[in-house]
Amino acid sequence: MEIKKILVPTDFSEESMNALDVAAGIAKKTNAEISLLHVIDVPVVGHSDYVDIFGQGETSDDPELYKPYMHKLIEVTRDKLEGVKKKYQGVNITEHVEFDRLQRHIAEFVIKDETDLIVMGSKGVSGIEEILVGSNTERVIRLAKAPVLTVKQKIKPFELKNIVFASLFEKVHTKTIELIRYIQTTFGATLHFVKVITPNNFETTSDTHQLIQKFAQTHKFDNYTVNSYNFYSEEEGIRSFSNDLNADLIMMTTHGRTGIGHLLLGSIAEEVANHATRPIITFNQHFK
Structure with missing residues (x-):
């Protein structure tokens, strides 16, 4: 892509x-x-x-x-x-x-x-x-049936050295993977794969790293790091990890819920896009 x-x-x-x-x-x-x-x-x-x-x-x-x-x-x-x-x-x-x-x-x-x-x-x-x-x-x-890059602040020149991809690393659509790889290659950036671990979804660091490593190897990524990050909520954990890393860009997937489903369940990606000061690309379920 x-x-x-x-x-x-x-x-x-x-x-x-x-x-x-x-x-x-x-x-x-x-x-x-x-x-x-x-x-x-x-x-x-x-x-x-x-x-x-x-x-x-x-x-x-x-x-x-x-x-x-x-x-x-x-x-x-x-x-x-x-x-x-x-x-x-x-x-x-x-x-x-x-x-x-x-x-x-x-x-x-x-x-x-x-x-x-x-x-x-x-x-x-x-x-x-x-x-x-x-x-x-x-x-x-x-x-929208296309990825959305949200920009909050003036960024000039726009350069990408460190990109965070936050995910559960399960069922990530092929087009999303292709665009992540394309942006990484185009800008010569390092990818930082991260899964945020909260008190409600605890898993061992070893299990998390194995999951991410399998994802990266299956899709033949190069120049990446594997990370688990413990925090109180996924949204705050993603923002905190990105701040610690001084990331130039965050990438996430969203379910694209609407109506009552959105009011009840919300979307972590939309929350991060709303509150993070860093640029963020979100891929919703329509991007196929």
């Missing part, structure tokens, strides 16, 4: 620009094309949320009245995207402006554009907002 198409959703925020910096760094290494996507929420004609859409304090049931506004909005947005593109000379970037709901359109765009990797900026959310609302990034991780 190779990375040929990278999708970067942008709202022109600092976080999305940080994501574009990282995507550009990957594109230079892989000769990939970046699709820079800005999605505008679809106006609902006559809805109170759009009362002041023309700055006149009134609405209309005639969709034709909204067309000049939408055309102007597209024109202004494309100008902004062109300005962003000029900052990344030597990187193949195509811009896209769409009226839709962000998560839904990204899920559709990934299939249409044959996206290999999504790179998204994120602030992360916590507390009651995390339980009730979540974040755009978290929802994309759950739904």
Whole structure:
């Protein structure tokens, strides 16, 4: 597997620009094309949320009245995207402006554009907002049929020397393994395989190391270390291990649960993506 198409959703925020910096760094290494996507929420004609859409304090049931506004909005947005593109000379970037709901359109765009990797900026959310609302990034991780690289901070230049792959090392899909190997080889990085051992899932260090070693040898990995890490929870253990190592990137798989299943069981990968300050690539169950 190779990375040929990278999708970067942008709202022109600092976080999305940080994501574009990282995507550009990957594109230079892989000769990939970046699709820079800005999605505008679809106006609902006559809805109170759009009362002041023309700055006149009134609405209309005639969709034709909204067309000049939408055309102007597209024109202004494309100008902004062109300005962003000029900052990344030597990187193949195509811009896209769409009226839709962000998560839904990204899920559709990934299939249409044959996206290999999504790179998204994120602030992360916590507390009651995390339980009730979540974040755009978290929802994309759950739904998109492509790996998602979450970026929290400005990282320039983007280099990978140490990559953490945290897993149970059971039933890891072939495409996930291929992409891990591709990224490791492309950047010449060392892979650090780790399984976090908590009080609720205790196993001996010897058993853990044998499991990971068998995984690495079966899939013919080179330049790697084998690690078990004891901590109170898997999410905190992964973050702590990555901090101790000063890792440049974390990689994880997620079940991509939705609805009540997500509320009850959650996802360790989504938790790490939400709270870790380091970049993290998540592979969900749709990535097959």
